[in-house]
Amino acid sequence: MDGTAPLFRMEGISKRYGGVRALEKAELTVTAGSIHAILGENGAGKSTLIKVMAGVVAPDEGRMTLDGSEVTFASPAAANQAGIVCIFQELSLIPELSVADNIVISNPPKRFGMIDRKAQRKIAEEALARAGASDIHPRALVKDLPLSRRQMVEIAKALARKPRILILDEATSALTAADVAKVFEVLKRLRSEGLALLYISHRMNEIAELADHCTVFRNGRNVASYPAGSKSDNEVVELMIGREYSHIFPPKPASAPAAATVLEARNLSWADRLDNISLSVRAGEVVGLGGLDGQGQRELLLAFFGVLRGLRGEVLIDGKPVSIASPTAASHGRIGMALIPEDRKTEGLMLPMTVRENLSFAALDRLSKAGIIDRAAEQRLIDDMVGLLAIKTAGLDIPVGALSGGNQQKVVIAKWLMRQPRIILLNDPTRGIDVGTKQELYQLMRKLADAGAAILFYSTDYDELIGCCDRVLVLYDGAVKRELVGAGLTEHALIASALNIHGDDVRIGQGEHA
Amino acid sequence: MKDWRYRLAEQRGTLLAFGIFIVMFAIYSANHPAGFTANVVQTAANKGVLLAFVAMAQTLVVITAGIDLSVGMIFTLTNCMASWLVVGTGLETAFGVLAVLGTGLICGAVNGAIVIYGRLQPIVATIATGAVYFGLALLLRPVPGGSVNEDLADFLTGRFFGVVPASLVALLVIVLVVWVPFSRSELGRAAYAAGSSETAAYMSGVPIRRGKLLAYTLAGLLAAIGGLFLTFFTYTGEAAYASGNAYTLFSIAAVVLGGVSLFGGKGSAIGAIFGALAFRTIGDLLFVFDFDPLWQPLFQGVILLIAVSLGAFALFRVRNRLEWFL
Numbered sequence: 001m002d003g004t005a006p007l008f009r010m011e012g013i014s015k016r017y018g019g020v021r022a023l024e025k026a027e028l029t030v031t032a033g034s035i036h037a038i039l040g041e042n043g044a045g046k047s048t049l050i051k052v053m054a055g056v057v058a059p060d061e062g063r064m065t066l067d068g069s070e071v072t073f074a075s076p077a078a079a080n081q082a083g084i085v086c087i088f089q090e091l092s093l094i095p096e097l098s099v100a101d102n103i104v105i106s107n108p109p110k111r112f113g114m115i116d117r118k119a120q121r122k123i124a125e126e127a128l129a130r131a132g133a134s135d136i137h138p139r140a141l142v143k144d145l146p147l148s149r150r151q152m153v154e155i156a157k158a159l160a161r162k163p164r165i166l167i168l169d170e171a172t173s174a175l176t177a178a179d180v181a182k183v184f185e186v187l188k189r190l191r192s193e194g195l196a197l198l199y200i201s202h203r204m205n206e207i208a209e210l211a212d213h214c215t216v217f218r219n220g221r222n223v224a225s226y227p228a229g230s231k232s233d234n235e236v237v238e239l240m241i242g243r244e245y246s247h248i249f250p251p252k253p254a255s256a257p258a259a260a261t262v263l264e265a266r267n268l269s270w271a272d273r274l275d276n277i278s279l280s281v282r283a284g285e286v287v288g289l290g291g292l293d294g295q296g297q298r299e300l301l302l303a304f305f306g307v308l309r310g311l312r313g314e315v316l317i318d319g320k321p322v323s324i325a326s327p328t329a330a331s332h333g334r335i336g337m338a339l340i341p342e343d344r345k346t347e348g349l350m351l352p353m354t355v356r357e358n359l360s361f362a363a364l365d366r367l368s369k370a371g372i373i374d375r376a377a378e379q380r381l382i383d384d385m386v387g388l389l390a391i392k393t394a395g396l397d398i399p400v401g402a403l404s405g406g407n408q409q410k411v412v413i414a415k416w417l418m419r420q421p422r423i424i425l426l427n428d429p430t431r432g433i434d435v436g437t438k439q440e441l442y443q444l445m446r447k448l449a450d451a452g453a454a455i456l457f458y459s460t461d462y463d464e465l466i467g468c469c470d471r472v473l474v475l476y477d478g479a480v481k482r483e484l485v486g487a488g489l490t491e492h493a494l495i496a497s498a499l500n501i502h503g504d505d506v507r508i509g510q511g512e513h514a
Numbered sequence: 515m516k517d518w519r520y521r522l523a524e525q526r527g528t529l530l531a532f533g534i535f536i537v538m539f540a541i542y543s544a545n546h547p548a549g550f551t552a553n554v555v556q557t558a559a560n561k562g563v564l565l566a567f568v569a570m571a572q573t574l575v576v577i578t579a580g581i582d583l584s585v586g587m588i589f590t591l592t593n594c595m596a597s598w599l600v601v602g603t604g605l606e607t608a609f610g611v612l613a614v615l616g617t618g619l620i621c622g623a624v625n626g627a628i629v630i631y632g633r634l635q636p637i638v639a640t641i642a643t644g645a646v647y648f649g650l651a652l653l654l655r656p657v658p659g660g661s662v663n664e665d666l667a668d669f670l671t672g673r674f675f676g677v678v679p680a681s682l683v684a685l686l687v688i689v690l691v692v693w694v695p696f697s698r699s700e701l702g703r704a705a706y707a708a709g710s711s712e713t714a715a716y717m718s719g720v721p722i723r724r725g726k727l728l729a730y731t732l733a734g735l736l737a738a739i740g741g742l743f744l745t746f747f748t749y750t751g752e753a754a755y756a757s758g759n760a761y762t763l764f765s766i767a768a769v770v771l772g773g774v775s776l777f778g779g780k781g782s783a784i785g786a787i788f789g790a791l792a793f794r795t796i797g798d799l800l801f802v803f804d805f806d807p808l809w810q811p812l813f814q815g816v817i818l819l820i821a822v823s824l825g826a827f828a829l830f831r832v833r834n835r836l837e838w839f840l
Contacts, residue, residue, distance in 0.1 A: 077719045092717035096710035096779035098524075101703065106719040114698040139520035299834075307835045326835075 005068070007032040007196050008053075008084075008165055013062035015048050015220075022048040023059070024220040030165060035187065035197045037207040037228065040217035041240050041495055042293050042460040046200055049217070050167055053198075054086035055079030080106070083164030087154050087171045095143035100124035102142055103157045127160035128153075132182040147272075148175045155183065159190075166190065167198040172206060173294075184210060202292050204233060204499055216240060233501050241491050248439055249467030250446040259283040261319060262454035263304070263337075263423050268313035273299045275478040276313070281423070281454040286445060288469030289458040291498045296478035297458040298342065301425045304456070305339045306330045317423075331362065331419060338362075338416035342427040348412035351401035355393050356382060358400045358411055363418035385414040390440060406437030413444070424448060426457045430464060442468055462494045476500045527773015528785035534771065535792035542795050545802040552677050558798070559679035560671055560747055562791040564589075566685055567740030568761050569768035569790040570693065570783040571622075571733040576769050578726045579709035579778025580629060580636035584644030585737045586762030588621045590753060591651040592741025597660025597751025600742070607663040615738050621647055622734020626727040644762070651753040658752035667746035681743065685787065688739060693783045696732060705729040710779025763818060768793045770821040793817065 008030040015023040023045045030036055040046045051057040053064075055073030064071050066082055073079040079086075093102050100120050109119035124138040133152035142150060151171065158166060168187075172180050187197055187210060201207055207214065211228040216239040224239050231239075264280040273296050281287045289297045302308050304315060306324035314321050317335050324330045330337040341347035349358055359382050360367060367378045382396060389410045393403055400411055409429060416424070426445075430438045445468060449455050459465050465472050466489055474482045474497040482497040484490075522529075539558070543550040568585050575582040592614050599610030621643070628639040672680050696702040704725025707715035715722050740761075745751060766776075772789025774781025797814050800807070 075719075076717070080719070088717070092714045094707045094710045094714050094718070094779070096775075097703070097706060098520075102718075105703070105707065105715075108700055108703065110700065114695060115700060115703065117698075137517075137520060139517065139524070141523075302834065309835065 006030060007067065009065045010049075010053070011063050011065075013049070013052055013059045013064070015052065015057065015059050021220050023052070025062070026217070026220060027222050028215060029225075030196045030198060031213075032164070032196050033191055033194045034212040035191055035199055035210050037199045037201070037211035037214045038217060039207070039214060039236060039240065041462065041498075044217040044240070045220035046217050047169065048220070050086060050169055050198070050200065053079070053084055053165075054167060055084075056086075077106070080161055080163075083162070084167070085158045085161045085163035085165070086167040086169065087158050088169055093142045093150055093153060093157070096141065098139050098141055099128070099136055099145075099153050099156075100138035102153060103127050103138075103160050105157070106161070123160055124156070127156040130159050130186070131156040132186045148179050151175055152179060152183075155186070163195065165196045165198065167200075169200045170202070172201060172203070180206070202499055204236075204501055233496075233499075237492055237495050237499070237501070240495055248442075250443050252446075252470060253284075253450075259285070259452075262317065263456065264316040264319070265300075265304070266314040266316065268300070268303060268311065268315070270299060270303055270308050270311050273478050274303060277475075277478075277480055279473055279480060281456055283422070283452050283454050284449050285471070286449050286455045286457055286469045288465040288472035289456065289475060290462065290465050290472045290484075290494050291475040291481070293460050295475040297475055298427055299478075300475070301339060301427050301456065301458060304330070304423075304425060305337060331416075331421070332365075336419070336422040337425065338419060338421035338423070339425045340413055340416060340427060340429050342429070342431065344408055344412045348415075349400050349408060352399050354397045355391075355400050355403070355411060356396040359385060359396075359415050359418060362415050366419065381418055385417060388417070389414050389444065404434075406433040409433050409437065409441070413441070417448075422453055424453050424455045426455065426459075428458055428460055430459065430461065438464075462491055462498075465489075465494065466491060474498055525782075527780075528782050528788065531772040531785045531788035531792060535788045535795065538792050538795040538799065542799055542802055545799075547802075552673060556673055556679045558795070559682050561798075562794040563681040563685050564740055564744055564747070565761065565764055565768060565790040565794055566787040567688070567736050567743065568765045569772065569786040570688075571736035571740070572762075572765035572769045573772070573774050573781060573783040573786040574696070574705070574729040574733040574736070575625075575636065576774050576776060577709050577778060577781060578705045578729050579712075580726070580730075581766070581776070582625060582640045582730070582733055583637060583762055584621070584625060584640040584647055585733065585765055586758035586760065587644040587647040587651070588618055588734055588737035589741045589744065589761050590755075590758035591621070591647045591654075592618055592738040593744045593748075594651045594654040594660075594751040594753055596742050596745035597662060598654065600662050600666070600745060602663070607666060610663075611742065614742055615735060618734040618736075618738020618741070619731055620734070622731040622737070623727065625734065626730025629730065630723050630726050644758075648753065648755060648758060651758075655751045655753045658750055658754075660751040662745045662749050664749065667749065670743070670746050684743070688736070689784065689787070692732060692736065696728070697782065701725045701728045706779050708778075764793060764814070765790070767814075767818040767821050770824065776822065 006029045010026065010028045013023050013026045026045060026049055028049065038046050048057060052059045055076045055078050071082060073082065094105065103124040104120050109116045109123065121138055128134055128136055128138065131152055133156060136145070136149055136153060142153060145153065155171065172183060175183065191197060199210060213225070214228050215222050215225045216236065217223065218240060259282045261280045262283050266278050268274055268277040277300060289300065291297065299308065303311050306326045306329055315324060316322065322335065324335065329335070345351060360378055364373065367374055367381065391410045391414065392407050400408060403411065430441060445455060445457065457469060472484045472489055472494065473480045474484065474494065476498065481500055484493050543554060546554055548554050568589055571585045572582055595617055596610065596614045599613050600607055601610065625640055625643050628634055628643065629636050632639070670680050670684055674680055674683060701721065701724055704715065704720045704722055705728065707720045708722040708726055712722060768790035769786045770776065770789070771792055772781065772785030772787065774786055796817055797810060800810050800813060
């Protein structure tokens with residue numbers, strides 16, 4: 001930073017996906033020998049920025065320079081060649097291969113055309129030692145390692161490629177506290193060796209300990225760049241807020257309804273993803289699940305819907321403990337639960353089948369007598385749903401895959417409404433659909449709640465949570481950290497609790513790096 | 515953990531198959547009327563080696579998380595071809611052998627190309643190509659017949675130094691020439707990586723397509739070597755539909771017994787060879803215990819069913835039911 005020439009620069013980078021702009025004239029400057037933290041809420045453009053840098057995504061416009069000369073990356077391999085290596089959130093390790101095999105996978109050492117196992121072993125041992133993970137045996141299979149160890153292997157694999165710029169995208173999210181401390185030592189050593197490190201994390205305390213410089217992203221743009229430690233947590237949250245409001249939400253009922261509790265969880269835990277969650281949803285209430293992406297919200301919905309095995313704790317329906325063993329059990333009988341999945345293409349619809357068939361699937365048992373489908377009853381119910389949701393389709397007998405994304409999502413919802421569920425779980429249902437359809441879904445959600453349904457709504461869009469929900473529970477690391485109600489339900493409060501910031505004015509960035 | 519324990523864990527499937535084979539063969543030869551003699555071993559080896567070649571072929575494809583239901587038909591087709599071509603003078607015989615092996619390579623490459631570039635499921639693609647290969651075999655040998663260079667055949671099916679079955683030596687040579695280089699090459703590793711996790715392999719810049727194509731192609735070659743040896747044993751070519759199908763099925767049983775995971779990414783052809791030898795021996799146990807041969811297909815079917823069921827045990831450990839469908 002101190003007057004040295006930048007190692008890598010991005011200028012005027014823009015990227016659109018369909019109508020959605022992910023990056024808009026973004027800028028970033030990376031200097032050798034420093035750790036640069038990138039902050040921003042869900043969908044602020046951080047991950048697109050990294051993908052552009054790492055050659056996974058090609059930008060629509062803008063230029064990148066490395067050592068002052070312009071570069072373009074056609075593939076991740078090309079970016080690697082230039083010395084930019086990224087550790088992605090989704091692990092890129094191959095489970096059935098050994099640690100050493102994985103570390104050298106993209107460029108194994110060869111002798112007489114065959115892989116030189118001795119050289120491979122040596123490279124792997126060096127890389128593991130450099131990553132501070134010499135306790136991992138190079139011959140161990142990746143699938144036998146716990147998640148935190150795998151993450152260390154991932155870091156070693158990146159180091160074996162001899163990067164000049166190392167990007168860590170939430171690389172510590174799966175690590176134990178002891179591992180985080182080790183990784184920090186490694187990162188600091190790499191900084192002193194002259195590497196440029198780009199660090200993306202939602203953990204403010206990590207950024208405080210590591211970063212030399214911070215850049216905040218919002219709406220696909222870098223809105224502020226400042227030396228670490230010069231802004232308070234509160235100021236940082238203010239910088240992250242400011243999504244452009246473009247949605248219209250239906251009015252909420254003036255006061256929370258005093259209806260009976262329909263869905264309740266007590267001390268729900270599962271593997272290391274859900275941690276002692278207790279919550280309740282009343283009839284007629286829309287309860288939001290907030291927090292950063294991947295803090296256990298999906299798992300919570302799957303737990304209610306009977307998909308997870310080895311669940312600890314209690315689920316109560318109408319105040320009575322139940323054990324829900326499968327989605328069939330969840331949707332049938334007195335439970336009457338429906339889950340609108342996030343990935344409609346794999347979990348919600350059978351794309352090549354017709355709109356009619358897709359609509360009827362979840363309700364076939366209600367529409368048939370002695371195993372035979374009552375066609376007339378089916379038609380009546382389908383007509384109701386198509387009308388209620390205003391599904392735009394050229395006919396009921398065309399493949400559902402031919403519909404637009406928004407209309408496909410309506411079919412998924414209609415399919416479950418055919419069962420007239422009393423409890424509706426929504427898993428980020430508005431992702432990737434247009435604004436018009438989003439508004440219709442908000443109206444529908446409120447209409448269903450008014451008709452007495454209990455709704456649990458997970459969304460990655462904070463704006464939506466504020467606009468639609470009576471209450472929002474914020475999850476962090478698989479646990480409910482905070483409940484926001486009424487006037488307390490603001491974007492500031494949502495982001496602050498999503499980042500798990502408690503104190504109001506903690507200075508960040510007091511690393512010992514002077 | 516110590517180094518040797520990891521080495522042991524890597525070879526567990528192979529060692530287990532070796533153990534099963536030793537136990538089965540001990541029971542077999544102890545109860546054989548002739549006992550453990552060079553003759554008994556030679557006959558058993560010659561039968562076992564055929565399945566071993568086909569099982570090696572199957573292994574290569576299964577490692578990529580695919581399955582090759584045409585191996586038995588490539589085996590049959592190359593048998594019919596060899597009964598025409600592997601005859602005459604030394605030079606003519608050599609040419610015939612090359613032509614037969616080349617045919618195997620082409621059959622395998624066609625399978626691979628359809629699966630990789632046509633993006634068809636391996637099971638459907640290889641059922642179809644298998645039917646084509648059988649059709650060609652039938653045109654070559656509408657009725658059983660033909661002949662083979664008997665000097666070569668006798669040399670490769672006899673015994674070295676009066677004790678070592680030549681077919682086992684041939685098997686060893688093929689392992690050293692085909693399997694060992696493959697398993698240690700970059701493309702071989704790519705085949706494993708693609709079978710274990712295709713997306714992770716892609717993200718890591720592994721040459722997935724070339725690795726898989728090589729696996730399918732070499733599978734064709736190994737099945738053809740099997741076909742060649744069948745000709746050496748029988749001196750004829752026969753487009754036997756039932757036998758081709760049986761070899762395909764048995765190769766799957768052998769692969770599973772040999773510790774190769776049907777989910778891909780794990781296992782070795784050495785394990786599959788012992789799996790094949792063990793499977794053959796189990797089938798032959800019925801003979802030494804004087805059961806009616808009519809029972810043999812049923813018995814082998816049950817073994818196959820048990821073997822493939824073992825592969826499903828991992829599913830009991832899945833905690834998120836959505837992962838069942840991945």
